[in-house]
Amino acid sequence: MMIRACVRRSAPVFQRVAPVRRYLSTQTPNPKGRSWLWLLPASFAAGACYLVGAKYPPAAIPFLFSPHTPHASIASDEEALEHAHEIETALHKLPAVQEYISRSYETPSAKRHREQHGVSYNVPFADPKMADYVIQRPFSSVDPVHLETMLTAGSLRGPHKFAAMPFVFSKTRGGAQRIGGREGDGLVVVHFGKNMCGYKGVVHGGLLATVFDEALARTAFFGLPNHLGVTGKLELFYRKPVRAERFYLVETRIAENAGRKCFVSGTLMDAHTRQVLVEANAVFIEPRWAKWISWMGINIHKLLEG
Template identity: 40%
Template sequence: MQSTRPIAALSQRLASSSSKSAASASCWIRPPTPFLAPGATTTASQASPTATTPQRRAFATSPSPRVGGSGTLIKATIALSLVGVTSYLFGSLYPPQVLKLLFKPVSPPRLRSDGPEAEAHMREIEDALHSLAIVKDLKTTSVAHGSAAELEVLRSQGKHITDLDASTTVEVPAHGRIPGANVAVAGPPVEGGAADTHQYVMTRPYLKYSREKARHNLTAGSLRGPGMVAVPPLVFTKTGHGASQLGGNEGDSTIVLHLGRSLCGHDGIVHGGMLATVCDEALARTAMYNLPGKIGVTARLEIDYRKPTMANQFVVLQTELIEQRGRKAVVKGTVTDVDGKLLLECRAIFVEPRYARYFLDAKAIKQAIEG
């Protein structure tokens, strides 16, 4: 009995030492946090006695912070809507050329070549022609000659282009200005007089052509009328005096012409052949001013089309003599719209027929060229 007491005392001392060691280790080792299902609670027996805050389980990912993007989305939607509405409005007011070609408005029926509606159309185009800024500027340094002078006299009296035909006789002052006109006028001959003091001679080709002459003439008759070439072009030809002041050569010209809705190849675009015809006539006038016999035929015509020429608008042709040698003249030119946008470039060679100067009156031909 006495022998068991020392053993019991030893066991008690070992147990006491183990409890102290365990208590000391508990200060350094934290028990793992048990995994809890959503909604579960931790009981007092399960909780760590040393835990003071909730612990995140190992390898857990934190949820992404929510970004308040709803406001940004609304702003973007409003901005895109405004851009769309603005584009639609500007496209309706100023439709680009491509849309005009793809979605063409219905064309009005072509007017008859005679009658009240045709005459009203001619007067409208004529008034618009004289309202162009380029025409107003050129008229201030020009002298009107021939049928152009007669028409200016009629316009100063409140009359119109439809009041002038081949049988009309209009008295034109020998020289000077007339009330209500911003251009000088001169009766024949224009050379040796008004042309020597003005930079340009203003003419209207074919304005007083008789019906008999115009009937089988392409530019004077077949292409004339509402929707085509409603009124004759307005031609400003540089004089010798103008060439000395402005440079270039006598016969260089600026021509303003209206091309109507019925001159199209592709709908809405002026036919390339029509433009070639216009260029041929314009370049030939400059060549004839400089050829010895004042007559020439087209030997070569080159055209570089730069942009589509839309129908029903005014165009400006400018011609310039490049070279004149013997019976040959080389002339170049451009066609632009009234804002100066280049539509095409052209170049031509004209040759005077042999012996033409022996059979033709050069002065009479020049008089015919000047209207």
């Protein structure tokens, strides 16, 4: 009886609880005459962004508004020769090229190639043993008929592509003893034309891999027992876009060699600022039959000279 009484007395308490009502006001204070003040900082910020963007356009702009290279340039035979001469002359004026030439020996094929373009200078060393580097121009003395089926030396050779043969400096054994590094460490000077892009003005990434493959292979050959190898692994790290119609330096070095394997690395840099744009690592493996290559009368070093 006591419990029932308590329940009866407490029930009306809950019935007397009034619902809670909340009133929200949608009106915000908006003093007259001040609603236009936000336009001043917004206009100033927009103008500043436009000026900065016009002066230093973001690298993503070509990818957004010009996704593909629209047209390839075609040149006549006379224009092709003139363009090749222009690139060859500019190549020899690069500060890096002049610096390395002062410590180099020039192979006969490299000398003959530059003289065909009317470029003349005195190479300080007449004996490769006394020089730190050897200057080589790959494929410069090969019959053009034999180059037709080759990629970089044939199909990609010409105006607005690879207009000039690669300019290669390979470190000599004496140079490695004097300045450090390994025999075969190299510097390759290359020029990319405007017809070699994936996006407008930006060199195709696959082409950069091809350039590294050939440059690193040349260096790796010096670290293999019989100076011949095939690509076992190639790894690239693209840091910044590589713009077309410019000169670049590809530095290559032997990291380690063990038996029939040679580990090499390289960097692609702007020829003037030396800013690193692409890095690469590779492993080259010498085939088992390479030890018989000399019996076939093939001189690998002679082929590397051009």
